[in-house]
Amino acid sequence: MKFTKLASFALAAVIGASPVLADLEFPSISYRTGPFGANGAEVADGWADYMTLLNERDGGVGGVRINAVECETGFNAEKTVECYEATKGDGALVYAPLSTAATYQLIPRVTADGIPLHSMGYGRTSVANGDVFSQVFNFPANYWNAASVIVNHLLDINDGSLEGKTIALAYHNSAFGKEPIPTLEALGEMHGFDLTLLPIDSPGQEQKSQWLQIRREKPDYVVIWGWGVMNQVAIQEAANIRYPMENFIGVWWSGSDNDVIPSGMSSDGYKAVTFHAVGTDFPVFDDIQKYVTDAGLSAGTGANVGTILYNRGLYQAALLTESVRVAQEMHGVADITAAMMRDGMENLVINDEVMGAIGLAGFGPSFEVSCENHGGPGLGAIQQWDATAQSWSLITEFSGSDMSVIQPLIDADSSAYAAENNIESQCN
């Protein structure tokens, strides 16, 4: 009985307490458990470590400390909703749920609540049209850019022609995996390649039949749109049927260290697309070592520093805290609100000077966000895994995607959403 009483007091205290401290609330909707936990933890670590670094080194952003509370979802829609409702009342500035399905769920909610959402490299691609999606951003790149960058890379290595080639898309059978299909179909029509669709059910541990089909049909290239355990299994299966790794290309969520290490030497040569740099050759990592790791403030185990997904979490944290800076300058207040944060994100300018100042020179491309374009430039590069050196390296320059194909798709999808939900143009 005592325990129940204590518990109900606790619950009442938790729900009743509303923090009055001047903090920048950055709820981290993360998942460190479940079939996608290994990957989710790396992103969450990168995000948390960067926030800790800013707090420890600079005392936050513009003198206001960051409060990055984690909320565990286990990649689960119901728990994401619970996390969202639990944190939005605390003055959350921005959400980044790291799940396409959750992003779809949150888009109408954040739009109603006036809180920005940043789905970096995932989520609903057509939110790039800021004219319709006022609260949602997906700079600097989205899935359709990824699909196009992959096809461009294949064009490059085939002397500019994919006529008569076959490409198989092995995808997570969910909103996330289905997202690139329209783009790849359009590109297939344009460049004359055949697209084979191979859906793999979540979480993706079972994909023998799909790889049997690949073995039988021998597509020239396999593109994978996977996450978490699905990637590891896919790379192992590809190795089992001796599929040439250099013809196997993943989206950026299928190109982390977790994905290639389990298959050992046989994953050598596996490629993936990325929208930011790899490795720890940036000044910010010295500061992370000094202020975070050495001080014993690392998130998680602290062993993930410098992995691909850690870098991605860090990159997102950097872009968002830079948006805070922009918002603080625009509105002249340090303790900004979600509406100001939105303005900051919409007027974000990332160039060499900004990136250099935070110790990330050359980490990602320069871009500007505008009211119409919430999607950034959509640049991507191809990285390749070297199993001997146990490291990723970029094998191409950052290059653009085929916007002549993507833009009409974005316009069509976003205008359909606008019509469904009676959204008026917000930019003019």
Added chain:
Amino acid sequence: MLYREAGDFKKSYAEDSQTFPLKLDRYGYYAILAIAFLVVPFVINDYWASAVLIPFLIWSIAALGLNILTGYCGQLSLGTGGFMAVGAYAAYKLMTSFPDLNIMIIVLLSGAITAGVGVLFGLPSLRIKGFYLAVATLAAQFFLVWLFNKFEWFYNYSASGQISAPTREMFGFEVTGATASASSKYLFCLVLVVLMAWIARNLTRGRIGRSWMAIRDMDIAAEIIGVNPLKAKLTAFAVSSFFVGVAGSLIFTVYLGAVDVGDTFGIQKSFLVLFMIIIGGLGSILGSFIGAAFLVLMPVLLKNIMVGFLGWPSDIASHLELVIIGFLIMLTLILEPHGVAQLWRVTKQKLRLWPFPH
């Protein structure tokens, strides 16, 4: 002394066979209803609605549905998640095809469509029993999820394969969509829960319910005394699927607003509902509510204690949550194999005699 039937006289058969024959029980029930309808809507906020009360109410409907099939009629089903998906997709197709249709009608119609699908998948139950039937319904689960992923017509050819609920109103209040208020969503679900529980209670103590229980207890004996197994089993599948379909359509329209079929209505949801009725109590209306509360509210409570109050890291809390809930499930089933509802019955029995047990 406090809880007793002495002095509680009944003057008619109707009074004698009412759901709550004891005054204390009856007043307790009225009090709960009064609080739920008259107090909660005024104090509810978004967190309590979206994270606590709405999921509890909706999962209660699903547990009631499965309890009719498994608890009352003895047909083990692992297809609950799939049938919920039918409810959700039926609601989506109805909402987008008939924008002017009232949301209450849509929810009930999608329940009816699910009932039809349930009867179809219930047909094998006439031939196979027990674990074999569980496997047959498991096939329904996987088939239905595959179906909604495979055919684009079900999700109106959207690029992502997700369905999202447009805004709909009831008496001028929005009940679906992101701008709907917490209290209107809550009240909408509450009305349905009370209605469904009332239907379930009255069905299970009537002629149909008795035929279900006869089939459950011994199907050959039931046949000999004149219960038609075809009718009994198929009505159980139909009614159960109707409840489950309503729950599925509510999850989609009111609770989540957007659904990805593999994630929201996967096999784990079938097990979740099955665990609810096993823990709550098979063949008990109250048990369905207790089971839903146990498996929906307990994780939220534990999370709030461990992360919010004690300040533990969220991943450790999430792992511990599984451990604690697993432990509590085992403890409940060892101490009371017939579920928490039986515990409640035993408590009431003892209270009648207290403080003079002899």
